[in-house]
Amino acid sequence: MHDLGTQFFVDLESQVWDALASGDADADRELLSDDFVGVYPTGFANRGDHAGEVADGPSVAKYAITDARLIDVSADAVMLCYRADYQRPAHSAVDVMFISSLWVRRQGRWWNTFSQDTPAAS
Template identity: 35%
Template sequence: MTDLTLDALLALEHRGWDALCRSQGGAFYGELMTAEALMVLTNGMVLDRDAIAASLDDAPPWATYTLTDARAVPVGTDAAALVYRATATREGQAEPFVALMTSVYRRTGGRTRLALYQQTTIAH
C-alpha cells in the first residue's frame, strides 16, 4: 500500500489541481479515474469518467489553489480516501471557492486510480 500514503495521494491531488490550472483536467482525470468512477460536485451534479473527460478541459482554469488539513483514511488493503480542504480562485472571481474534498483511490492493474471524488461546500 506504499503508494496510498498521505504523501503519495497528496501528490496525485496536486497533479490534478495543476492540470485544472492549465485547462487540462479532462485529459488528466480521464486517465486517472477508474472506468466506473464518479465525481459528485457541490452544484449537485454527478459525473462519470466520460463526462468529466469531456467537460473539464473546457472549464475556466483555476488561478490559485491551496490544499490544507489533509488526512489519509485506509479503506481496505488496496484503497484509501484522502480528505482535505481546498481553497481556489479563478480570474475575476470575487470570492474563493472553499470546500472539503474526498478522493477515494484504489490500486487496480498495478496503478493507483481515482474511484470516487466528492466536494462539500463550506458555508461562509
C-alpha cells in the first residue's frame, strides 16, 4: 500500500481541476508530464491538447471529486480512480464522469501521466 494515501492524490488531481476552473494553462501543464496521454470520448490528447482546453478561458465552472480509490501500481506510480461531478461555464447541467488518472513519481516529483475519462450513463 502506498504511504501517501488517497487524499494526497485527490489533492494533486484537484490542482488539475483548479487549473481548468481558473483557465490557467500554465498551471495545468505544470502538473502533466511531457509524455501525458489522455483518453477521452473524443479521442486521444497530449499535454498541449489538455492545456489547450483553457485557451479561451475556464473550461469548468465547478467540480466535486467523490468516491476516490487508489490502486498501487508500484512504489512510484498510483492509479487514482474517482467520480467527478462538474459544470461547464454558462451551463446549468451537472455532468458526471468516472476518471482514472495515473500519477508517476519521477525525479522526486509526482506527474499526471495518463487520464481516462468515461462519461456516466444517463
